[in-house]
Amino acid sequence: MKVVVIGGTGLIGSKLVAKLNEHGHEAVPAAPNTGVNTLTGEGLAEVLDGASVVVDVSNSPSFADDAVMEFFRISTTNLLKAEADAGVTHHVALSVVGTERLQESGYFRAKQAQEGLIKDSGIPYSIVHATQFFEFMKGIADSATDGDTVRLAPIKIRPVYSDDVAAVVGRTAVGTPVNGVVEVAGPDVFQLDELIRKGLAAKNDPRTVVTDEHAPYFGAELQETTLLPGPDAHIAETRFADWLAQQR
Template sequence: MKVVVIGGTGLIGSKLVTKLGEQGHEAVPAAPETGVDTLTGEGLTEVLKDASVVVDVSNSPSFADDDVMHFFRTSTTHLLRAEAGAGVAHHVVLSVVGTERLQESGYFRAKQAQEELVRASGIPFSIVHATQFFEFLKGITDAATDGETVRLAPVGIRPVHSDDVAAAVCRTALGPPVGGVVEVTGPESFQLDELVRDSLAAEGDPRRVVADPEAPYFGARLGRTTLLPGPGARPGGTRIADWAARQR
Protein backbone atom coordinates (compact mmCIF):
# COMPACT_ATOMS: atom_id res chain seq x y z
CA MET A 1 0.00 0.00 0.00
CA LYS A 2 1.27 3.48 -0.85
CA VAL A 3 1.21 5.89 2.09
CA VAL A 4 2.25 9.51 1.57
CA VAL A 5 3.59 11.20 4.70
CA ILE A 6 3.26 14.98 4.62
CA GLY A 7 6.06 16.32 6.80
CA GLY A 8 7.80 13.01 6.25
CA THR A 9 11.29 14.36 6.94
CA GLY A 10 10.52 15.74 10.42
CA LEU A 11 10.67 14.21 13.90
CA ILE A 12 7.51 12.10 13.68
CA GLY A 13 7.40 11.84 9.88
CA SER A 14 10.83 10.26 9.52
CA LYS A 15 10.06 7.69 12.22
CA LEU A 16 6.70 6.96 10.58
CA VAL A 17 8.24 6.43 7.14
CA THR A 18 10.65 3.92 8.67
CA LYS A 19 7.91 2.05 10.54
CA LEU A 20 5.68 1.81 7.46
CA GLY A 21 8.58 0.59 5.34
CA GLU A 22 9.43 -2.08 7.91
CA GLN A 23 5.89 -3.41 7.52
CA GLY A 24 6.28 -3.70 3.76
CA HIS A 25 4.41 -0.58 2.66
CA GLU A 26 5.53 2.06 0.17
CA ALA A 27 6.04 5.06 2.43
CA VAL A 28 6.74 8.29 0.56
CA PRO A 29 8.06 11.29 2.55
CA ALA A 30 6.61 14.55 1.22
CA ALA A 31 8.14 17.87 2.23
CA PRO A 32 9.61 20.96 0.53
CA GLU A 33 13.03 19.28 0.39
CA THR A 34 11.49 16.36 -1.56
CA GLY A 35 9.70 18.71 -4.00
CA VAL A 36 6.29 18.83 -2.30
CA ASP A 37 5.02 22.14 -0.90
CA THR A 38 1.53 22.06 0.57
CA LEU A 39 1.47 25.84 0.98
CA THR A 40 1.65 26.33 -2.79
CA GLY A 41 0.32 22.92 -3.86
CA GLU A 42 3.54 22.19 -5.75
CA GLY A 43 4.16 18.48 -6.28
CA LEU A 44 0.95 17.25 -4.66
CA THR A 45 -0.69 15.81 -7.78
CA GLU A 46 2.41 13.80 -8.62
CA VAL A 47 3.14 12.46 -5.13
CA LEU A 48 -0.48 11.44 -4.44
CA LYS A 49 -0.82 9.33 -7.58
CA ASP A 50 -1.92 5.81 -6.53
CA ALA A 51 -1.79 6.71 -2.83
CA SER A 52 -4.24 4.88 -0.58
CA VAL A 53 -3.50 6.82 2.61
CA VAL A 54 -2.18 10.30 3.36
CA VAL A 55 -0.78 11.10 6.80
CA ASP A 56 -0.25 14.76 7.67
CA VAL A 57 2.31 15.28 10.43
CA SER A 58 3.56 18.63 9.11
CA ASN A 59 3.94 21.71 11.28
CA SER A 60 4.13 25.44 10.72
CA PRO A 61 7.62 26.96 10.50
CA SER A 62 6.31 29.98 12.44
CA PHE A 63 4.08 29.93 15.53
CA ALA A 64 3.00 33.58 15.18
CA ASP A 65 -0.81 33.66 15.28
CA ASP A 66 -1.43 34.82 11.71
CA ASP A 67 1.36 32.69 10.26
CA VAL A 68 0.29 29.45 11.87
CA MET A 69 -3.36 29.94 10.92
CA HIS A 70 -2.34 30.66 7.32
CA PHE A 71 -0.14 27.58 7.24
CA PHE A 72 -2.69 25.07 8.51
CA ARG A 73 -5.65 26.48 6.60
CA THR A 74 -3.83 26.86 3.29
CA SER A 75 -1.79 23.67 3.35
CA THR A 76 -4.72 21.54 4.53
CA THR A 77 -7.03 23.00 1.87
CA HIS A 78 -4.50 22.27 -0.89
CA LEU A 79 -3.85 18.79 0.44
CA LEU A 80 -7.50 17.76 0.80
CA ARG A 81 -8.34 19.09 -2.65
CA ALA A 82 -5.50 17.08 -4.18
CA GLU A 83 -6.53 13.98 -2.24
CA ALA A 84 -10.08 14.21 -3.52
CA GLY A 85 -8.76 14.33 -7.08
CA ALA A 86 -6.47 11.37 -6.48
CA GLY A 87 -9.12 9.20 -4.83
CA VAL A 88 -7.29 8.86 -1.50
CA ALA A 89 -9.25 6.56 0.81
CA HIS A 90 -7.98 7.64 4.25
CA HIS A 91 -6.64 10.93 5.58
CA VAL A 92 -4.82 10.83 8.92
CA VAL A 93 -3.76 13.99 10.73
CA LEU A 94 -1.69 14.36 13.89
CA SER A 95 -2.96 16.91 16.39
CA VAL A 96 -2.72 17.61 20.11
CA VAL A 97 -4.63 16.41 23.17
CA GLY A 98 -6.62 19.35 24.55
CA THR A 99 -6.69 21.34 21.30
CA GLU A 100 -10.37 22.18 21.74
CA ARG A 101 -9.68 23.38 25.32
CA LEU A 102 -6.76 25.64 24.37
CA GLN A 103 -8.49 28.09 22.07
CA GLU A 104 -6.94 31.15 23.74
CA SER A 105 -3.76 30.12 21.94
CA GLY A 106 -3.29 31.10 18.29
CA TYR A 107 -1.47 27.84 17.60
CA PHE A 108 -4.29 25.70 18.92
CA ARG A 109 -6.93 27.79 17.16
CA ALA A 110 -5.07 26.96 13.95
CA LYS A 111 -4.94 23.24 14.81
CA GLN A 112 -8.68 23.33 15.50
CA ALA A 113 -9.26 24.96 12.11
CA GLN A 114 -7.18 22.20 10.49
CA GLU A 115 -9.24 19.50 12.19
CA GLU A 116 -12.49 21.15 11.10
CA LEU A 117 -11.34 21.21 7.47
CA VAL A 118 -10.54 17.50 7.66
CA ARG A 119 -13.93 16.68 9.18
CA ALA A 120 -15.78 18.65 6.49
CA SER A 121 -13.78 17.31 3.55
CA GLY A 122 -15.84 14.21 2.79
CA ILE A 123 -12.65 12.10 2.78
CA PRO A 124 -12.66 9.25 5.34
CA PHE A 125 -10.40 10.41 8.17
CA SER A 126 -8.76 9.70 11.50
CA ILE A 127 -7.42 12.35 13.88
CA VAL A 128 -4.65 11.29 16.26
CA HIS A 129 -4.37 13.45 19.38
CA ALA A 130 -1.05 13.10 21.21
CA THR A 131 0.01 14.59 24.50
CA GLN A 132 3.17 16.69 24.46
CA PHE A 133 6.33 14.89 23.37
CA PHE A 134 9.28 14.40 25.71
CA GLU A 135 11.33 16.24 23.09
CA PHE A 136 9.19 19.39 23.44
CA LEU A 137 9.58 19.83 27.20
CA LYS A 138 12.67 21.98 26.66
CA GLY A 139 10.67 24.29 24.38
CA ILE A 140 7.88 24.53 26.96
CA THR A 141 10.47 25.40 29.62
CA ASP A 142 12.21 28.01 27.49
CA ALA A 143 8.91 29.64 26.52
CA ALA A 144 8.03 29.99 30.22
CA THR A 145 11.42 31.43 31.21
CA ASP A 146 11.99 35.03 32.26
CA GLY A 147 15.59 35.56 33.28
CA GLU A 148 16.39 32.73 35.69
CA THR A 149 12.74 32.06 36.58
CA VAL A 150 10.43 29.55 34.91
CA ARG A 151 6.73 30.12 35.60
CA LEU A 152 4.51 27.12 34.95
CA ALA A 153 0.99 26.24 35.96
CA PRO A 154 0.74 23.36 38.48
CA VAL A 155 -1.36 21.16 36.20
CA GLY A 156 -1.39 17.54 35.13
CA ILE A 157 0.59 16.34 32.12
CA ARG A 158 1.31 12.91 30.60
CA PRO A 159 4.13 13.45 28.10
CA VAL A 160 4.84 10.81 25.47
CA HIS A 161 7.90 9.69 23.52
CA SER A 162 7.95 10.53 19.81
CA ASP A 163 8.60 6.85 18.99
CA ASP A 164 5.32 5.92 20.69
CA VAL A 165 3.48 8.68 18.80
CA ALA A 166 4.88 7.46 15.48
CA ALA A 167 3.82 3.91 16.33
CA ALA A 168 0.27 5.08 17.12
CA VAL A 169 0.04 7.10 13.90
CA CYS A 170 1.34 4.10 11.93
CA ARG A 171 -1.23 1.81 13.52
CA THR A 172 -4.02 4.29 12.74
CA ALA A 173 -2.89 4.80 9.14
CA LEU A 174 -2.95 1.06 8.46
CA GLY A 175 -6.37 0.58 10.02
CA PRO A 176 -9.82 1.67 8.87
CA PRO A 177 -10.75 5.36 9.17
CA VAL A 178 -12.24 6.04 12.60
CA GLY A 179 -14.16 9.19 11.62
CA GLY A 180 -13.07 10.83 14.86
CA VAL A 181 -10.25 11.14 17.38
CA VAL A 182 -7.92 8.54 18.87
CA GLU A 183 -5.63 9.60 21.72
CA VAL A 184 -2.08 8.52 22.54
CA THR A 185 -0.31 9.41 25.77
CA GLY A 186 2.66 8.59 27.92
CA PRO A 187 2.51 5.87 30.59
CA GLU A 188 3.03 8.24 33.57
CA SER A 189 1.30 11.31 35.00
CA PHE A 190 3.17 14.32 36.40
CA GLN A 191 2.54 17.85 37.57
CA LEU A 192 4.02 20.15 34.93
CA ASP A 193 6.00 22.45 37.22
CA GLU A 194 7.38 19.54 39.25
CA LEU A 195 8.41 17.63 36.13
CA VAL A 196 10.31 20.62 34.75
CA ARG A 197 11.87 21.37 38.16
CA ASP A 198 13.19 17.81 38.43
CA SER A 199 14.40 17.85 34.82
CA LEU A 200 16.35 21.08 35.28
CA ALA A 201 17.91 19.80 38.51
CA ALA A 202 19.02 16.59 36.79
CA GLU A 203 20.68 18.65 34.05
CA GLY A 204 22.36 21.06 36.47
CA ASP A 205 20.32 23.95 35.06
CA PRO A 206 20.20 26.81 37.62
CA ARG A 207 16.81 28.15 36.58
CA ARG A 208 14.18 28.31 39.35
CA VAL A 209 10.70 26.93 38.68
CA VAL A 210 7.75 28.79 40.21
CA ALA A 211 4.28 27.23 40.31
CA ASP A 212 1.92 29.91 39.02
CA PRO A 213 -1.71 28.96 38.29
CA GLU A 214 -2.00 31.99 35.99
CA ALA A 215 1.09 31.18 33.93
CA PRO A 216 0.12 30.94 30.24
CA TYR A 217 0.83 27.91 28.09
CA PHE A 218 1.61 29.27 24.62
CA GLY A 219 -0.93 32.00 25.27
CA ALA A 220 -3.63 29.88 26.93
CA ARG A 221 -4.57 29.54 30.59
CA LEU A 222 -4.65 25.99 31.90
CA GLY A 223 -7.02 24.09 34.13
CA ARG A 224 -5.84 21.12 36.17
CA THR A 225 -6.81 18.63 33.46
CA THR A 226 -6.53 20.72 30.26
CA LEU A 227 -3.48 18.82 28.98
CA LEU A 228 -4.64 15.36 30.04
CA PRO A 229 -6.18 12.76 27.72
CA GLY A 230 -9.46 10.95 28.27
CA PRO A 231 -9.79 7.50 29.85
CA GLY A 232 -9.64 5.73 26.47
CA ALA A 233 -6.19 7.04 25.54
CA ARG A 234 -3.67 4.40 24.52
CA PRO A 235 -0.44 4.69 26.53
CA GLY A 236 3.00 4.33 25.02
CA GLY A 237 5.58 2.18 26.74
CA THR A 238 8.51 4.58 27.15
CA ARG A 239 9.13 6.11 30.59
CA ILE A 240 10.49 9.63 30.64
CA ALA A 241 13.27 8.77 33.11
CA ASP A 242 14.59 6.09 30.78
CA TRP A 243 14.47 8.48 27.82
CA ALA A 244 16.20 11.25 29.78
CA ALA A 245 18.95 8.89 30.91
CA ARG A 246 19.62 7.96 27.29
CA GLN A 247 19.81 11.63 26.33
CA ARG A 248 22.38 12.34 29.03
Protein backbone atom coordinates (compact mmCIF):
# COMPACT_ATOMS: atom_id res chain seq x y z
CA MET A 1 0.00 0.00 0.00
CA LYS A 2 1.36 3.41 -0.93
CA VAL A 3 1.06 5.88 1.94
CA VAL A 4 2.14 9.48 1.44
CA VAL A 5 3.16 11.22 4.66
CA ILE A 6 2.83 15.00 4.51
CA GLY A 7 5.39 16.39 6.93
CA GLY A 8 7.20 13.09 6.52
CA THR A 9 10.63 14.44 7.43
CA GLY A 10 9.63 15.87 10.84
CA LEU A 11 9.52 14.35 14.33
CA ILE A 12 6.40 12.21 13.89
CA GLY A 13 6.56 11.92 10.12
CA SER A 14 10.03 10.40 9.98
CA LYS A 15 9.13 7.83 12.63
CA LEU A 16 5.88 7.02 10.82
CA VAL A 17 7.60 6.53 7.46
CA ALA A 18 10.10 4.16 9.04
CA LYS A 19 7.41 2.13 10.84
CA LEU A 20 5.24 1.79 7.73
CA ASN A 21 8.17 0.72 5.56
CA GLU A 22 9.22 -1.82 8.19
CA HIS A 23 5.76 -3.38 7.86
CA GLY A 24 6.01 -3.72 4.09
CA HIS A 25 4.15 -0.61 2.98
CA GLU A 26 5.44 1.96 0.52
CA ALA A 27 5.66 5.04 2.72
CA VAL A 28 6.73 8.21 0.93
CA PRO A 29 7.80 11.30 2.90
CA ALA A 30 6.48 14.54 1.42
CA ALA A 31 7.73 17.93 2.56
CA PRO A 32 9.21 21.08 1.04
CA ASN A 33 12.68 19.53 1.26
CA THR A 34 11.47 16.58 -0.85
CA GLY A 35 9.89 18.86 -3.46
CA VAL A 36 6.32 18.82 -2.14
CA ASN A 37 4.72 22.05 -0.93
CA THR A 38 1.10 21.94 0.20
CA LEU A 39 0.87 25.74 0.33
CA THR A 40 1.69 26.15 -3.35
CA GLY A 41 0.59 22.72 -4.55
CA GLU A 42 4.05 22.01 -5.93
CA GLY A 43 4.69 18.28 -6.33
CA LEU A 44 1.35 17.12 -4.92
CA ALA A 45 -0.03 15.49 -8.05
CA GLU A 46 3.21 13.62 -8.65
CA VAL A 47 3.67 12.30 -5.12
CA LEU A 48 0.01 11.26 -4.76
CA ASP A 49 0.02 9.23 -7.97
CA GLY A 50 -0.93 5.68 -6.97
CA ALA A 51 -1.40 6.52 -3.28
CA SER A 52 -4.18 4.87 -1.31
CA VAL A 53 -3.64 6.79 1.92
CA VAL A 54 -2.42 10.26 2.82
CA VAL A 55 -1.31 11.05 6.36
CA ASP A 56 -0.92 14.73 7.24
CA VAL A 57 1.36 15.33 10.21
CA SER A 58 2.60 18.71 8.99
CA ASN A 59 2.59 21.78 11.20
CA SER A 60 2.64 25.51 10.69
CA PRO A 61 6.07 27.18 10.86
CA SER A 62 4.41 30.08 12.72
CA PHE A 63 1.96 29.96 15.63
CA ALA A 64 0.82 33.57 15.08
CA ASP A 65 -2.98 33.59 14.80
CA ASP A 66 -3.33 34.73 11.19
CA ALA A 67 -0.33 32.79 9.91
CA VAL A 68 -1.34 29.47 11.44
CA MET A 69 -4.92 29.79 10.19
CA GLU A 70 -3.67 30.59 6.69
CA PHE A 71 -1.31 27.61 6.77
CA PHE A 72 -3.89 25.02 7.75
CA ARG A 73 -6.67 26.39 5.53
CA ILE A 74 -4.56 26.65 2.39
CA SER A 75 -2.46 23.53 2.83
CA THR A 76 -5.43 21.34 3.79
CA THR A 77 -7.59 22.68 0.95
CA ASN A 78 -4.83 22.05 -1.60
CA LEU A 79 -4.09 18.62 -0.21
CA LEU A 80 -7.70 17.44 -0.15
CA LYS A 81 -8.28 18.62 -3.73
CA ALA A 82 -5.18 16.79 -4.91
CA GLU A 83 -6.28 13.66 -3.04
CA ALA A 84 -9.71 13.76 -4.69
CA ASP A 85 -8.07 14.09 -8.10
CA ALA A 86 -5.72 11.18 -7.34
CA GLY A 87 -8.42 8.87 -5.98
CA VAL A 88 -7.02 8.64 -2.45
CA THR A 89 -9.36 6.57 -0.27
CA HIS A 90 -8.22 7.45 3.26
CA HIS A 91 -7.08 10.77 4.69
CA VAL A 92 -5.47 10.67 8.13
CA ALA A 93 -4.59 13.81 10.09
CA LEU A 94 -2.78 14.26 13.38
CA SER A 95 -4.35 16.79 15.71
CA VAL A 96 -4.50 17.51 19.43
CA VAL A 97 -6.64 16.20 22.28
CA GLY A 98 -8.91 19.01 23.46
CA THR A 99 -8.76 21.02 20.23
CA GLU A 100 -12.49 21.70 20.33
CA ARG A 101 -12.16 22.97 23.93
CA LEU A 102 -9.25 25.32 23.20
CA GLN A 103 -10.90 27.76 20.83
CA GLU A 104 -9.58 30.84 22.66
CA SER A 105 -6.24 29.93 21.08
CA GLY A 106 -5.53 30.96 17.50
CA TYR A 107 -3.52 27.78 16.95
CA PHE A 108 -6.34 25.53 18.03
CA ARG A 109 -8.91 27.51 16.05
CA ALA A 110 -6.75 26.75 13.03
CA LYS A 111 -6.59 23.05 13.92
CA GLN A 112 -10.37 23.01 14.30
CA ALA A 113 -10.70 24.62 10.88
CA GLN A 114 -8.41 21.94 9.44
CA GLU A 115 -10.55 19.21 10.94
CA GLY A 116 -13.70 20.83 9.55
CA LEU A 117 -12.27 20.85 6.03
CA ILE A 118 -11.38 17.17 6.34
CA LYS A 119 -14.84 16.19 7.58
CA ASP A 120 -16.53 18.12 4.76
CA SER A 121 -14.24 16.81 2.01
CA GLY A 122 -16.14 13.64 1.16
CA ILE A 123 -12.92 11.62 1.46
CA PRO A 124 -13.04 8.84 4.08
CA TYR A 125 -10.94 10.02 7.00
CA SER A 126 -9.51 9.36 10.43
CA ILE A 127 -8.32 12.10 12.78
CA VAL A 128 -5.85 11.11 15.50
CA HIS A 129 -5.95 13.35 18.56
CA ALA A 130 -2.77 13.04 20.62
CA THR A 131 -1.91 14.58 23.94
CA GLN A 132 1.27 16.64 24.23
CA PHE A 133 4.48 14.88 23.21
CA PHE A 134 7.25 14.39 25.77
CA GLU A 135 9.50 16.22 23.32
CA PHE A 136 7.21 19.26 23.41
CA MET A 137 7.66 20.01 27.10
CA LYS A 138 10.39 22.59 26.44
CA GLY A 139 8.15 24.28 23.89
CA ILE A 140 5.37 24.54 26.47
CA ALA A 141 7.82 26.03 28.97
CA ASP A 142 9.17 28.50 26.41
CA SER A 143 5.68 29.67 25.49
CA ALA A 144 4.93 30.41 29.16
CA THR A 145 8.25 32.06 30.02
CA ASP A 146 8.66 35.66 31.12
CA GLY A 147 12.26 36.36 32.01
CA ASP A 148 13.34 33.51 34.28
CA THR A 149 9.79 32.60 35.29
CA VAL A 150 7.49 30.02 33.72
CA ARG A 151 3.82 30.54 34.62
CA LEU A 152 1.62 27.49 34.22
CA ALA A 153 -1.80 26.44 35.40
CA PRO A 154 -2.11 23.34 37.62
CA ILE A 155 -4.29 21.52 35.11
CA LYS A 156 -4.07 17.82 34.35
CA ILE A 157 -2.03 16.54 31.44
CA ARG A 158 -1.26 13.07 30.12
CA PRO A 159 1.83 13.46 27.90
CA VAL A 160 2.82 10.82 25.37
CA TYR A 161 5.99 9.64 23.63
CA SER A 162 6.21 10.53 19.95
CA ASP A 163 7.15 6.94 19.06
CA ASP A 164 3.87 5.74 20.56
CA VAL A 165 1.92 8.38 18.65
CA ALA A 166 3.60 7.37 15.39
CA ALA A 167 2.63 3.75 16.04
CA VAL A 168 -1.04 4.65 16.56
CA VAL A 169 -1.08 6.89 13.49
CA GLY A 170 0.49 4.08 11.46
CA ARG A 171 -2.08 1.51 12.55
CA THR A 172 -4.86 3.99 11.85
CA ALA A 173 -3.48 4.75 8.39
CA VAL A 174 -3.50 1.14 7.23
CA GLY A 175 -6.84 0.39 8.85
CA THR A 176 -10.40 1.19 7.84
CA PRO A 177 -11.30 4.90 7.98
CA VAL A 178 -13.20 5.65 11.18
CA ASN A 179 -14.73 8.90 9.87
CA GLY A 180 -14.18 10.26 13.33
CA VAL A 181 -11.53 10.76 15.99
CA VAL A 182 -9.08 8.32 17.59
CA GLU A 183 -7.36 9.52 20.78
CA VAL A 184 -3.96 8.54 22.15
CA ALA A 185 -2.40 9.54 25.47
CA GLY A 186 0.43 8.53 27.77
CA PRO A 187 0.02 6.28 30.81
CA ASP A 188 0.56 8.87 33.55
CA VAL A 189 -1.46 11.91 34.62
CA PHE A 190 0.48 14.95 35.85
CA GLN A 191 -0.24 18.52 36.78
CA LEU A 192 1.15 20.66 33.99
CA ASP A 193 3.17 22.89 36.30
CA GLU A 194 4.69 19.89 38.10
CA LEU A 195 5.50 18.14 34.83
CA ILE A 196 7.35 21.12 33.40
CA ARG A 197 9.15 21.62 36.72
CA LYS A 198 10.41 18.02 36.53
CA GLY A 199 11.44 18.39 32.91
CA LEU A 200 13.35 21.63 33.45
CA ALA A 201 15.11 20.27 36.54
CA ALA A 202 16.25 17.19 34.62
CA LYS A 203 17.82 19.48 32.01
CA ASN A 204 19.39 21.74 34.67
CA ASP A 205 17.29 24.57 33.31
CA PRO A 206 17.42 27.42 35.88
CA ARG A 207 13.95 28.79 35.16
CA THR A 208 11.44 28.83 38.01
CA VAL A 209 7.99 27.38 37.44
CA VAL A 210 5.25 29.38 39.14
CA THR A 211 1.79 27.89 39.58
CA ASP A 212 -0.87 30.29 38.30
CA GLU A 213 -4.46 29.07 37.97
CA HIS A 214 -5.16 31.66 35.29
CA ALA A 215 -2.01 31.21 33.23
CA PRO A 216 -2.97 30.73 29.56
CA TYR A 217 -1.92 27.76 27.47
CA PHE A 218 -1.04 29.08 24.00
CA GLY A 219 -3.57 31.86 24.51
CA ALA A 220 -6.36 29.83 26.11
CA GLU A 221 -7.27 29.64 29.79
CA LEU A 222 -7.76 26.01 30.73
CA GLN A 223 -10.10 24.04 32.93
CA GLU A 224 -8.66 21.19 34.97
CA THR A 225 -9.46 18.48 32.41
CA THR A 226 -9.20 20.46 29.15
CA LEU A 227 -6.13 18.54 27.95
CA LEU A 228 -7.27 15.06 29.01
CA PRO A 229 -8.62 12.47 26.55
CA GLY A 230 -11.90 10.63 26.82
CA PRO A 231 -12.42 7.16 28.31
CA ASP A 232 -11.92 5.35 24.98
CA ALA A 233 -8.44 6.73 24.29
CA HIS A 234 -5.59 4.40 23.42
CA ILE A 235 -3.19 4.51 26.38
CA ALA A 236 0.44 4.19 25.32
CA GLU A 237 3.03 2.34 27.38
CA THR A 238 6.08 4.61 27.59
CA ARG A 239 6.33 6.52 30.85
CA PHE A 240 7.64 10.07 31.03
CA ALA A 241 10.13 9.21 33.80
CA ASP A 242 11.64 6.40 31.73
CA TRP A 243 11.91 8.61 28.66
CA LEU A 244 13.43 11.44 30.69
CA ALA A 245 16.05 9.11 32.17
CA GLN A 246 17.12 8.11 28.66
CA GLN A 247 17.68 11.76 27.70
CA ARG A 248 20.43 12.30 30.26
